[in-house]
Amino acid sequence: MMSSAPPPPNLPADADGDMESLPLAPTASDYASVSSTFDPLLSSASLPTPIAAAPFPLSPSSFVDPPSYADVSASSSSFSPLSSAPSSSPRSARAAACEYALIAVSDPTPEAEPAATSLVPGSAPTYISYLVTSARRSGGAGGGGERRYAVRRRFRDFVTLADRLAESFRGHFVPPRPDKNTVESQVMQRDEFVAQRRAALERYLWRLAEHPAIGASDELRVFLQAEGKMPLPTSTDVASRMLDGAARLPRQLMGEEAVAAPQEVVQPAKGGRDLLRIFKELKQSVVSDWGGVKPPLVEEDKEFLDKKQKLQDWEQQLTSASQQAEALVKAQQDMGETMGALGLAFIKLTKFETEEAMYNSQRIRAADSKRIATAAVKASRACRDLNTQTVKYLDTLHEHLGIMLSVHTAFSDRASALLTVQTLMSDLASLQLRIEKLEAAASKIFGGDKTRHRKVEELRETIRATEDAKCCALREYERIKAAYAEKIVEGWETVAEETSGYARRSDNNLAW
Amino acid sequence: MGTGVQAYISYRVITKTNLPEFEGPEKIVIRRYSDFEWLHDRLSEKYKGIFIPSLPEKNAVEKFRFSKEFIELRRRALDLFVNRIAVHPELKQSEDFRIFLQADEEKMDRARSYETGIFKKPSDFLQMFKTKVSDVVLGKEKPVEESSPEYEKLKNYIFELENHLAEAQKQAFRLVKRHRELGQSLADFGKAIKLLGACEGDSLEKVFSEVGSKSEMLSVKLQKEADNLLFNFEEPLKDYVRAVQSIKLKADSDEATKRFEHIVAVMNEELARFQEQKTADIGLAFHEFAKGQAKLAKDIADAWRGVLPKLEACSS
Numbered sequence: 060m061m062s063s064a065p066p067p068p069n070l071p072a073d074a075d076g077d078m079e080s081l082p083l084a085p086t087a088s089d090y091a092s093v094s095s096t097f098d099p100l101l102s103s104a105s106l107p108t109p110i111a112a113a114p115f116p117l118s119p120s121s122f123v124d125p126p127s128y129a130d131v132s133a134s135s136s137s138f139s140p141l142s143s144a145p146s147s148s149p150r151s152a153r154a155a156a157c158e159y160a161l162i163a164v165s166d167p168t169p170e171a172e173p174a175a176t177s178l179v180p181g182s183a184p185t186y187i188s189y190l191v192t193s194a195r196r197s198g199g200a201g202g203g204g205e206r207r208y209a210v211r212r213r214f215r216d217f218v219t220l221a222d223r224l225a226e227s228f229r230g231h232f233v234p235p236r237p238d239k240n241t242v243e244s245q246v247m248q249r250d251e252f253v254a255q256r257r258a259a260l261e262r263y264l265w266r267l268a269e270h271p272a273i274g275a276s277d278e279l280r281v282f283l284q285a286e287g288k289m290p291l292p293t294s295t296d297v298a299s300r301m302l303d304g305a306a307r308l309p310r311q312l313m314g315e316e317a318v319a320a321p322q323e324v325v326q327p328a329k330g331g332r333d334l335l336r337i338f339k340e341l342k343q344s345v346v347s348d349w350g351g352v353k354p355p356l357v358e359e360d361k362e363f364l365d366k367k368q369k370l371q372d373w374e375q376q377l378t379s380a381s382q383q384a385e386a387l388v389k390a391q392q393d394m395g396e397t398m399g400a401l402g403l404a405f406i407k408l409t410k411f412e413t414e415e416a417m418y419n420s421q422r423i424r425a426a427d428s429k430r431i432a433t434a435a436v437k438a439s440r441a442c443r444d445l446n447t448q449t450v451k452y453l454d455t456l457h458e459h460l461g462i463m464l465s466v467h468t469a470f471s472d473r474a475s476a477l478l479t480v481q482t483l484m485s486d487l488a489s490l491q492l493r494i495e496k497l498e499a500a501a502s503k504i505f506g507g508d509k510t511r512h513r514k515v516e517e518l519r520e521t522i523r524a525t526e527d528a529k530c531c532a533l534r535e536y537e538r539i540k541a542a543y544a545e546k547i548v549e550g551w552e553t554v555a556e557e558t559s560g561y562a563r564r565s566d567n568n569l570a571w
Numbered sequence: 572m573g574t575g576v577q578a579y580i581s582y583r584v585i586t587k588t589n590l591p592e593f594e595g596p597e598k599i600v601i602r603r604y605s606d607f608e609w610l611h612d613r614l615s616e617k618y619k620g621i622f623i624p625s626l627p628e629k630n631a632v633e634k635f636r637f638s639k640e641f642i643e644l645r646r647r648a649l650d651l652f653v654n655r656i657a658v659h660p661e662l663k664q665s666e667d668f669r670i671f672l673q674a675d676e677e678k679m680d681r682a683r684s685y686e687t688g689i690f691k692k693p694s695d696f697l698q699m700f701k702t703k704v705s706d707v708v709l710g711k712e713k714p715v716e717e718s719s720p721e722y723e724k725l726k727n728y729i730f731e732l733e734n735h736l737a738e739a740q741k742q743a744f745r746l747v748k749r750h751r752e753l754g755q756s757l758a759d760f761g762k763a764i765k766l767l768g769a770c771e772g773d774s775l776e777k778v779f780s781e782v783g784s785k786s787e788m789l790s791v792k793l794q795k796e797a798d799n800l801l802f803n804f805e806e807p808l809k810d811y812v813r814a815v816q817s818i819k820l821k822a823d824s825d826e827a828t829k830r831f832e833h834i835v836a837v838m839n840e841e842l843a844r845f846q847e848q849k850t851a852d853i854g855l856a857f858h859e860f861a862k863g864q865a866k867l868a869k870d871i872a873d874a875w876r877g878v879l880p881k882l883e884a885c886s887s
Contacts, residue, residue: 369770372770373767373770373771376763376766376767376769376770377767379763379766379767380760380763380764380766380767382763383756383759383760383762383763383764384760384763386756386759386760387753387756387757387759387760389756390749390752390753390755390756390757391753391756393749393752393753394746394749394750394752394753397742397745397746397748397749398746398749400742400745401739401742401743401745401746403742404735404738404739404741404742405739407735407738408735408736408738408739411731411732411735412732415728415731420843420846420847420849420850421846421850423850423854424846424849424850424853424854427850427853427854427857428853428857430857431857431860431861434861434864438864
């Protein structure tokens, strides 16, 4: 999902009700403190909550406070410049179609690890839990109050959700979740870090909700609505899965293993439970040239490769544009600083000349330089505000880069799905061969050999099962590809919308 | 004119006058920097107490010396120098000034080397140097009561003024650099956005391409504004600093302490004149600065406003 935006505030009646019920007071002050410590690289934390109505000034009060910027920042909860107009942009359309009308992450509270015992009271390891509130969009009939849910979740739970979604939505562009631990988090103050994480988690949930498939998913619903402990199973570690697989291996080799259900077979063997298939798929991937395989899917492959190439180009350009954007922001910041320093120098000069004035011309000059100083300082502040805005919008570029990660994952999902298909197909081919051989042998022995006959039957069973499995795999493969096409279109549309934010710069410069 | 170490820049000095002392209504001569220096030194010697207009810096890094920017800056400073002398009630009557403005190159050469020739001998240099040093030492030992509080106040003012001005000039110079940097960044950014647009294709490509073009256009404007700032804002400030520095030297020199009564009287008059002139000069510099910045900001606003409707069309 592309960058998050809570739905545009065009639900006036609801908004008021929401404001009262959400714990705004503590979080609002968080933002004020975070946003005032201006750091372009971390400024993603300075986004206000979706419903925050009270405008707070971005810069500390001074004798020059450009009012227009404060307004812009307060209403910037929606990235869309058409926030008042009935937007038909893809973003707002998505938001309107979204399953959820409200998602908020708030109230970070430390809690003690339940299983921990400590000899020294008060030193139990703690984690932060967040209040996750949500409300489904009522589906039309009745329309009345939407059912509100509020559950407590910790970061670990978000990780689990992300893992479950990654498994269930292979091939989709699953939005990346916020990082676990960054270098910055070690360096930052705890409060700042928590505030930043809270905002990031909220954005993440919005992105999930707006995703047409994920938004409707059970995993998300359960995450948002089931009270108490996190209901989704945590991922079993690889080791235990491998052990499972190792236990089954001997039986598989002996041919006694019951034929696996098609759905299971369709999951890539890399899941770890089916070692035999892992080996087979490994062999297959080594043997077959991925690009040179010519099953009936060959034409689409070309189209896919084209799209893949395009996406790679796009990623490259995006990276370069993102870098240039950072350099631009830095240059703008420097400009603002120097302009401010210049203003300061002139202020000092003015003061000096006014105090030491011996001639009238000095006083005139002092008045002139004071004017220049004031203008310079104003310009410097405008530059700084401009920068804050620019950073927010250019941040979109960075987020898009984050999306590339999920694109890559989706690509590799697709690759392994295709691998499974191929493996199964070659399995099928070799099984077919064996049947023919056995039938040939059996026909030679009149009356039939019971064991061989049984073997032939078993083989036929296996073939049928493998055929089914192949169908499932193909279906899965097709499904993944369909998800792609849609995502690609969507992604580019969103980028266009985000860049409309660039035009905002013109408003900022009008302060002159 | 020549190559290698011998190369130098010549300047054409055009004088238009109706004064009888001059040889004609219009005169054009060719002068080089050392000629200006000669004039400056002569005037400084002959008109002690008067603030001689300052010259641009003598030395410059070799490779910078022939850059268009440097040459133009120097030319402007020399132009100012000559014109300030021409409007100064006393200086403009100087014989040396007339020679400077009118003598043909041969005569000018002779006049110049005559003066500098004497000092070219190393022993003379040493002598002169020694003399200066000893005088300064002597000067320091002189009883301080000799200078009046008024004089001291003057000195303090000059010293502090130089500090403040130097700081302002430093920031102005940095501002020029920032403009250039921002211009460069915008250009790079514009290119990158255009490439990104090419990836997107269709209508998006057009809009991105336009954003990129606007960025590049603004980058050019920024570079131009940087030049403008350099010539019309930073340079006048630097000129101001130079002037104050030369006054400072005067106030500090042993001559001043010797004849301070006379000096103070002249200085006061000079200072008044100086201040008025400076007010006008700096006022103009401020005006240019404000104008330049306003135009730049307007250009930026126009550029983005122009792109906005297309972007909005794209996103809807």
